[in-house]
Amino acid sequence: MKALCWTGVNETAVETVPDPGILNSHDIIVRVLLSTTCGSDLHLLGGYIPAMRAGDVLGHEFMGEVVEVGSAVRKHKVGERVVVSSFVACGQCWYCRQELYSLCDNGNPNPAITEALWGFAPGGCFAYSHAMGGYAGSHAEYIRVPYGDVGAFRVPDGVDDMTALFASDAAPTGWTGADLIGIERGDVVAVWGAGAVGQMAALAARSRGAERVIVIDRLPERLAQAERHIGAGTIDYSTENVPEALREATGGRGPDVCIEAVGMEAHSEGIQYPYDQVKQQLRLQTDRGAAVREAVHSCRKGGRLFVLGVFVGALDKFPLGAVMNKGLTVRGAQMHGQRYIPEILERMQRGEVPTAHLATHVMPLAEGPRGYRMFKDKTDGCVRAVFRP
Missing domain, CATH: 3.90.180.10 (Medium-chain alcohol dehydrogenases, catalytic domain)
Structure with missing residues (x-):
């Protein structure tokens, strides 16, 4: 065959x-x-x-x-x-x-x-x-x-x-994240990545009672799909400061739930992208973590973070101090x-x-x-x- x-x-x-x-x-x-x-x-x-x-x-x-x-x-x-x-x-x-x-x-x-x-x-x-x-x-x-x-x-x-x-x-991956992180009625949910998995995570969040879902990406065709087919709000990270935009959208508090649906080859703006890319290409680290770092910093105090994107090994500059001091709950799963x-x-x-x-x-x-x-x-x-x- x-x-x-x-x-x-x-x-x-x-x-x-x-x-x-x-x-x-x-x-x-x-x-x-x-x-x-x-x-x-x-x-x-x-x-x-x-x-x-x-x-x-x-x-x-x-x-x-x-x-x-x-x-x-x-x-x-x-x-x-x-x-x-x-x-x-x-x-x-x-x-x-x-x-x-x-x-x-x-x-x-x-x-x-x-x-x-x-x-x-x-x-x-x-x-x-x-x-x-x-x-x-x-x-x-x-x-x-x-x-x-x-x-x-x-x-x-x-x-x-x-x-x-x-x-x-794609759909069961999105459902896994939305269910296991315990989305509750009235939650504000931010999803990094507007590909198929990110869109399905946003849809699953809505199906579980989220009051508002915001999807973050840079590709206009994906952001348009998230708006048109999923009913999500969107942020283009190439033109907006994501943590600031999320704080503004939530009265200064930040999202209740952040779902990272990008994974080990995350793109980003600023100096961290070439830094991560060079280290990954030289095999000094296995994963690029721009999206998961941003999710940690954007999530409200006492909030929940779910890692849906595929990671394989070691991630440089993971903000563990923010996780601990903000009292975040972090989960992940295939x-x-x-x-x-x-x-x-x-x-x-x-x-x-x-x-x-x-x-x-x-x-x-x-x-x-x-x-x-x-x-x-x-x-x-x-x-x-x-x-x-």
Whole structure:
């Protein structure tokens, strides 16, 4: 079959790879109908995530049609449309029973690297390097889905493919942050990043009763989407001082909740951007932290901060003193898709979760390298490139 593969730093190619097969009785095989780029893929593309190998199939956010099921699969049948969580979880371990699916003890068959990095290994993730399981990705004609009864969800009638696609990762990531940080009715919420995850975090905050949601970015097409489709207020950080604008918008107090949805390659204005970029390129630090630093300084005293953006290692100049002295609560997580996807699909069926607008550039899989260039360089207003195998 054809698949879009990582072939080196900032290099991809469509190659012929072996078709997937059933390896475990709980597996299902899915014919991929739609698969999309994600901001966290850019960390792989740029060589910032360890344990990538030339020829690895990319892609972790997808939906498709079941074409084969293992003998132990009970919830799915051939011909069914499904959306699949990007994180692989067994559904049986202690963490899965606590609904902390991205921390599954059995989803990552290659735990040694992340155990060395972080003390413990999280679950596995499709196409997110061999450190996160070495699973083949979704930018392909077919994909093997382990623990099919746990990670795959039937797409309800009335939900089109393009809308359902973003229930795989972007929407449940946003829901993870908004839920776990404990957004309460009446909260003012600020979200750094107006990409797909940032927009979904803003939407999830609104669904949980936030009085006001403000999204921060510099790209006009993304800010316009956050206003038009999500109903959020916006701040362009390239033209405004974000902490000052947020204090002004909240009577001088600052947001109750800050959600960082940018991650390890954050852009910023001023001297900190070249400083962070040079240190990252020289591998003197692994992550650029401009957005999370700004979120810490912007959050009100006693407020809550959730880190949704992907970080991999060491962050320079993290303002721990501000965290402690302001009395902030800080949480972070990879998304617990299996926990939130059913709710999201139900809301999609009722028309409450708009996502199709995120797919600004839809193209055949054969044009995958062009799609990733557009997505990485933010050309032609590209918010997400979506591939049709």
